[in-house]
Amino acid sequence: MAALPTDRLGFLLSFRGELTGARIRAALGVAGLHPRNAMTLMQLAPGSMSQRELAAAMEVDPSQLVAILNELESEGLAERRRDPADRRRHIVEITEAGAAALDRVDAAVSAAERELFGDLTEAEQVLLRGLLDRVVVDAGEHDCDAG
Amino acid sequence: MAALPTDRLGFLLSFRGELTGARIRAALGVAGLHPRNAMTLMQLAPGSMSQRELAAAMEVDPSQLVAILNELESEGLAERRRDPADRRRHIVEITEAGAAALDRVDAAVSAAERELFGDLTEAEQVLLRGLLDRVVVDAGEHDCDAG
């Protein structure tokens, strides 16, 4: 859905954020990657970790991560191996091919950002970041739906 | 999903927008309304129109609108009646009860916005709006997913 009271700042931010997210996801896809798979590679870039840790970092349920890692592994972009210290655990690691794919993803995201924010000066982009950082977005966990 | 490179302005805007949207939807729900139903009432507030027009204005498929209007009608918040001039058409209209519900929704959204943007001065809110308006969000329709 979309289209309406952008005279309200909350709606404006929500809609712009949604469209920006769509543009970013399109960029993530240029390397042939599903957006969530690309996000996963980003998480793995700094260093390997267990599936449990990875799921927590990405804020997804561990069961969802299984399908993501199956795909990444079948594409040779990430690997799972048993932790010798605790054989219940999988250590997840990005591969060289995965790192190369991530480089392409990064370039595509940068291009998307140049497009999105190209009408703003550097100073204005800093200003926008500062304002967005001050939006109170975590106040008291409101529920969403209703009958 | 969430949680990652908020050092990139695109991600920051996308994430803040998503959380802001969640907060707004929670507000839409306080009057007991499903968010999309509340959005529909907003569209209808200025005046009645056909389902086709309403679907176009909301950027949803006409078939999705059917369920929304069924719910709104069963709750007495909107009404469909045949257009005498063209009996294929339904004129959709907000009811008094619908307008009353919309008033409650508006109040809840205003409260949510005060919470979201309460740390910003009026001038800063104007500034934020101006910057968001200049984000280029409609450049050349990029597709999203990939294998």
Place this chain on the structure above:
DNA sequence: TATTGTTATACTCTATAACTATA
């Protein structure tokens, strides 16, 4: 008994195509 990863199930959203009644 608790934890890690996995599988299975169900529920929401959305996209599409077929159907009806009018024109």
Place this chain on the structure above:
DNA sequence: TATAGTTATAGAGTATAACAATA
């Protein structure tokens, strides 16, 4: 034949619970 609304169906995404292996 074309259009407005409706219904039916299928796909993606997500949330939850049960399960096997290991601790």
